[in-house]
Amino acid sequence: MTGEPIPSAHLDELTAAMADLTDALETEPAEAEILDAVCTEAVRAIPGADMASITAIRDGEPATAAFTDERAVEIDRAQYAAGAGPCLQAAETGELVRVPLVTAGQEWPEFTTHARGLGVGSYLAAPLRVDERLSGALNLFGYGDHGFAETDSRLLQLYTTVVSFGLRTTRRYRQARQRTTDLETAMRSRAVIEQAKGILMAVHRISADDAMKRLVVESQRTNVKLRDVATRFVEDLSSTASP
Numbered sequence: 358m359t360g361e362p363i364p365s366a367h368l369d370e371l372t373a374a375m376a377d378l379t380d381a382l383e384t385e386p387a388e389a390e391i392l393d394a395v396c397t398e399a400v401r402a403i404p405g406a407d408m409a410s411i412t413a414i415r416d417g418e419p420a421t422a423a424f425t426d427e428r429a430v431e432i433d434r435a436q437y438a439a440g441a442g443p444c445l446q447a448a449e450t451g452e453l454v455r456v457p458l459v460t461a462g463q464e465w466p467e468f469t470t471h472a473r474g475l476g477v478g479s480y481l482a483a484p485l486r487v488d489e490r491l492s493g494a495l496n497l498f499g500y501g502d503h504g505f506a507e508t509d510s511r512l513l514q515l516y517t518t519v520v521s522f523g524l525r526t527t528r529r530y531r532q533a534r535q536r537t538t539d540l541e542t543a544m545r546s547r548a549v550i551e552q553a554k555g556i557l558m559a560v561h562r563i564s565a566d567d568a569m570k571r572l573v574v575e576s577q578r579t580n581v582k583l584r585d586v587a588t589r590f591v592e593d594l595s596s597t598a599s600p
Contacts, residue, residue, distance in 0.1 A: 392423035395520050399495060400425055402516055403509050408498040412444045413491060428475045429498055435471035442468040447482035447494040453514060456480040457504025478502035481509060483517045487524045546584040553587035556594060
């Protein structure tokens, strides 16, 4: 996208907003809190934006995942009900949509009626694609009829690029950490099961397979996980053996 240079003051505000968003991501909040922060910082970063929302497409169905004002949700829902609107177009096409409402009535009458009724005169939506689990659009609403400027569009593109990267990186980090946690749990489970098997083999002079079968039978009989059966067995034996 080309045009007039972005004013340095706007770039400074965008940089500050993205820095604050990055700080928020580092605190590892829940996803809903992250998306709320994305909306809040978007209103701060983009001149003319008075409200923001995020449309998330899941299993082909749109829903508003975050917002700064309930009026934004109402306008989003009008688009979802009609199956058409700038937020859906941005999400589906992957292209930014910039709309002054004075010219939008013919293409999106339901959206325009609801937006104008709630005092919104300008609209700007950018695609937001993080991964297979989260895609949609970041939507900005302005009370004036300015229709947002071209520089606003460029600022929003920069912002959503950084947001998408940040969310993608955060998700990958959490997934990797969860896999590490699962692996550690599996290793601990395996260790205690092997310990219980060894004790059974020594006490009853049976094979490893037979020891495992005894643990499995006890797990099924008590409807307790195999790991917990083994842990309880080892702990009971340890307490019995203690003076």
